[in-house]
Amino acid sequence: MLNALECGIRRHHLKARCLSLDAYYSDRDIRLLKLLIQYLQADSGKESSTFIAGLEKFHFCWEHMLGKVLKCTVNLNSKLPAPAYIDIDGRVLTANKKGMRTDIILHDEHKNKYTIADAKYYAASNVGNAPGWGDIVKQLFYEKALKTLDADASIKNVFVFPGIDGNLKEARVRSRQKSTDESHIFINDFEPIYCYYTDPMLVIKNYLKGDKMTELTNELLRSV
Missing domain, CATH: 1.10.287 (Helix Hairpins)
Structure with a gap:
């Protein structure tokens, strides 16, 4: 009733x-x-009722669930650098609301290691359905910004995709001027972004039970 x-x-x-x-x-x-x-x-309100709903943009749900099931998460968005404008009179106009918004940051306090995780609900089976240039640049800039908070920390960048077996290992920035079809030259000024895949049903089950995924957390924090 x-x-x-x-x-x-x-x-x-x-x-x-x-x-x-x-x-x-x-x-x-x-x-x-x-x-x-x-x-x-x-x-509504009947114990025996069944209700099924679909989400048009599951990406937000994927990001939210991963953020809840992973351990060692920290929120540093309010500490990351933010843009500012200078007007014609020389006054500095802060724009903190336009600052960076990371998906997930993991922190191993004992080893002072960070992992910046971007939860992507992409198939990521080839370059055609993998994150684009904008996603890569954003992650690289997050890493650079995090370095300003802790210059001595070890920082790792990752994409987390749904799936049991994945085809992509990492994303690198490649020199088109110096590379050939047989020889690929990567620009070492840009660190790689590592690709990880995890079973979405396992994420959902742990999220619904309120459990943490320790093995996945350790894998994301592990040095490569």
């Missing part, structure tokens, strides 16, 4: 979903909203 508060919440969500129909135009969105309305009208 639903109490008055739960009934009020249901009525609020039902009204919001009905109003949303006028704002959505694709058949898929309208069909999804109608199913949500049907659920709120008839099934």
Whole structure:
């Protein structure tokens, strides 16, 4: 039996979903909203009810779940450098809200090692469906920024993809001027970004149980 508060919440969500129909135009969105309305009208609150929902952008969910199941996570976003503008009068205008936002940072305090992990819900089976130049540059810049906080720390950059067996080992910055088809010259000023794959069902199971993935954490922190 639903109490008055739960009934009020249901009525609020039902009204919001009905109003949303006028704002959505694709058949898929309208069909999804109608199913949500049907659920709120008839099934919500019943112990035997079944509700299935899909996410259009699972990347955010993947990032969130990995951040919860990994150990040794730290939030350093508020400490990372941020942009500032100087106006024509010479005044410095800070723009902290436009600062860097890392996905996940792991820190081994005993060895003073950091791993900057970018959770990517990509197949990453070849260069066509792997992270692009913008993703690579962002990670390299995160590493450079983290060095300003702790110059003596060891820093490792990684992409974490869903999958059991992965095809990609690492991402490197290659010199197109000096490289040939037979000889590849990598620019050592840019550290590699290592690629890791983990079973998404295992991540989901650990997330739902509130457990930590110690083995994956150790693997991401391990020196290469």
